[in-house]
Amino acid sequence: xxxxxxxxxxxxxxxxxxxxxxxxxxxxxxxxxxxxxxxxxxxxxxxxxxxxxxxxxxxxxxxxxxxxxxxxxxxxxxxxxxxxxxxxxxxxxxxxxxxxxxxxxxxxxxxxxxxxxxxxxxxxxxxxxxxxxxxxxxxxxxxxxxxxxxxxxxxxxxxxxxxxxxxxxxxxxxxxxxxxxxxxxxxxxxxxxxxxxxxxxxxxxxxxxxxxxxxxxxxxxxxxxxxxxxxxxxxxxxxxxxxxxxxxxxxxxxxxxxxxxxxxxxxxxxxxxxxxxxxxxxxxxxxxxxxxxxxxxxxxxxxxxxxxxxxxxxxxxxxxxxxxxxxxxxxxxxxxxxxxxx
Amino acid sequence: xxxxxxxxxxxxxxxxxxxxxxxxxxxxxxxxxxxxxxxxxxxxxxxxxxxxxxxxxxxxxxxxxxxxxxxxxxxxxxxxxxxxxxxxxxxxxxxxxxxxxxxxxxxxxxxxxxxxxxxxxxxxxxxxxxxxxxxxxxxxxxxxxxxxxxxxxxxxxxxxxxxxxxxxxxxxxxxxxxxxxxxxxxxxxxxxxxxxxxxxxxxxxxxxxxxxxxxxxxxxxxxxxxxxxxxxxxxxxxxxxxxxxxxxxxxxxxxxxxxxxxxxxxxxxxxxxxxxxxxxxxxx
Numbered sequence: 001x002x003x004x005x006x007x008x009x010x011x012x013x014x015x016x017x018x019x020x021x022x023x024x025x026x027x028x029x030x031x032x033x034x035x036x037x038x039x040x041x042x043x044x045x046x047x048x049x050x051x052x053x054x055x056x057x058x059x060x061x062x063x064x065x066x067x068x069x070x071x072x073x074x075x076x077x078x079x080x081x082x083x084x085x086x087x088x089x090x091x092x093x094x095x096x097x098x099x100x101x102x103x104x105x106x107x108x109x110x111x112x113x114x115x116x117x118x119x120x121x122x123x124x125x126x127x128x129x130x131x132x133x134x135x136x137x138x139x140x141x142x143x144x145x146x147x148x149x150x151x152x153x154x155x156x157x158x159x160x161x162x163x164x165x166x167x168x169x170x171x172x173x174x175x176x177x178x179x180x181x182x183x184x185x186x187x188x189x190x191x192x193x194x195x196x197x198x199x200x201x202x203x204x205x206x207x208x209x210x211x212x213x214x215x216x217x218x219x220x221x222x223x224x225x226x227x228x229x230x231x232x233x234x235x236x237x238x239x240x241x242x243x244x245x246x247x248x249x250x251x252x253x254x255x256x257x258x259x260x261x262x263x264x265x266x267x268x269x270x271x272x273x274x275x276x277x278x279x280x281x282x283x284x285x286x287x288x289x290x291x292x293x294x295x296x297x298x299x300x301x302x303x304x305x306x307x308x309x310x311x312x313x314x315x316x317x318x319x320x321x322x323x324x325x326x327x328x329x330x331x332x333x334x335x336x337x338x339x340x341x342x
Numbered sequence: 343x344x345x346x347x348x349x350x351x352x353x354x355x356x357x358x359x360x361x362x363x364x365x366x367x368x369x370x371x372x373x374x375x376x377x378x379x380x381x382x383x384x385x386x387x388x389x390x391x392x393x394x395x396x397x398x399x400x401x402x403x404x405x406x407x408x409x410x411x412x413x414x415x416x417x418x419x420x421x422x423x424x425x426x427x428x429x430x431x432x433x434x435x436x437x438x439x440x441x442x443x444x445x446x447x448x449x450x451x452x453x454x455x456x457x458x459x460x461x462x463x464x465x466x467x468x469x470x471x472x473x474x475x476x477x478x479x480x481x482x483x484x485x486x487x488x489x490x491x492x493x494x495x496x497x498x499x500x501x502x503x504x505x506x507x508x509x510x511x512x513x514x515x516x517x518x519x520x521x522x523x524x525x526x527x528x529x530x531x532x533x534x535x536x537x538x539x540x541x542x543x544x545x546x547x548x549x550x551x552x553x554x555x556x557x558x559x560x561x562x563x564x565x566x567x568x569x570x571x572x573x574x575x576x577x578x579x580x581x582x583x584x585x586x587x588x589x590x591x592x593x594x595x596x597x598x599x600x601x602x603x604x605x606x607x608x609x610x611x612x613x614x615x616x617x618x619x620x621x622x623x624x625x626x
Contacts, residue, residue, distance in 0.1 A: 021539045092449070094479070096453075097481075138383035139382055139452070140451055
């Protein structure tokens, strides 16, 4: 964490990797348009995506690809926040504007609330954030405490991780653990052992950003294992297919973690298409791209599947639960191919 | 407890289960922060069912505040309003800070409850900036909570803010007859803005919600005669009726005289068969 403006930190950002140059995949002529029919009619749930950094076009594409619900974990916005008000506004946007914006596209938006590990290193601010966190943790549609855990694996990160595990216990909410990019194996083990030490039921804990090296231990200890399909640094979807072939679908889920980096909000539908093409049974695909995430986070008591399983036509003039999608002078989606503008 | 109308408490408890009632009673025993956390956590402990609200109870929940209605509310919204009325109102600075903190950290449904309680809170002028901000909101439920069926704007909004509220209600295609006190706060500035809006829409070949004409009738001047005449002659049936109502309510003799050429309409107005309530359907 760069606290001194004159210091040039070498701490990589969320998506950087020191080996990124070696990991750029070779070009393949696999065009998404050619594969979309494989997933026609499927429903997806992305349990980890940072929509606050994404555009309206993303929402439109996601809805079209079958994503019906998402969870947006509170995380780092790319630069350190300098005051409590920034956190308040950010948390409010997760339960307010972003949730509303998502609803405009027929996508149900949930979130998890937490102080992220990077900013846990700013102790003064972290203390203030912890004071207001309960007001956000209890909000409607907050399905967990997250994403919390380690980045640099400092003492302060551990302190606030532990405090937030206690908050999760008090609020009876699932926990979404962000495992570190560097020294991942040790960070993952440490995150799990601390959670167990605090008496958390592993079935209430989703360990995120797994890879081939961490998955076995996470599953063996009874935690949920989430995988992030994120180009260059985390899982690729061909590797993901191999993981599912090896471990099956129990307690495994996929997410995109799409954010302000070079990432893909369609990571789940694309992976589902690849799985289908590789002959993974439909039920397994459904579990890892939809059902498991719902089962894990529904322990919050905040997920009602009828909110997104009832037929929803992407007609912006349609009523959804008795309410119009269009609010405050919003215009319906227009046919961009039409020459006439009315 | 002194601030909480007895009827409201009784009504709320009639809607709750024993367990829910006990939870609510626990919350009001806590300190400020505990009560505020309870306000946030309400949906985790109470059902979101719509409250049953019959015409017998209507208007009686808060006897000194006509216009305070809970029609269409769910139990969580009602319970949140009730919880807020238990926050200690002294010292004033602390009370204001607590309400502001809740606004600052609120999600949509909490905002709806906060705007719903405004007419019941002490220090009403303190909430004016929040209330006028809500009128600017793009979030429909937030806008509705302040603009529709809420007595706060009529009581406390200055004219310019009131007019914005009415115009935005029209612009959002929402029913203006749900603005509490709408007829009492008609004014010339508003009539001019609506008249402009109607002209703009007509020039573009677009329609307007017909009942907005009712906000003009007391202020129509002679420059409007050709517009009204064209509606009386070649409008749809509903447009003819609206134009006739405007003419009949105008204090301008030349406008009123337009109606004499349409005796059928004049007669049905005189007989009380035609009035503005005919146009109070919710716009699609």
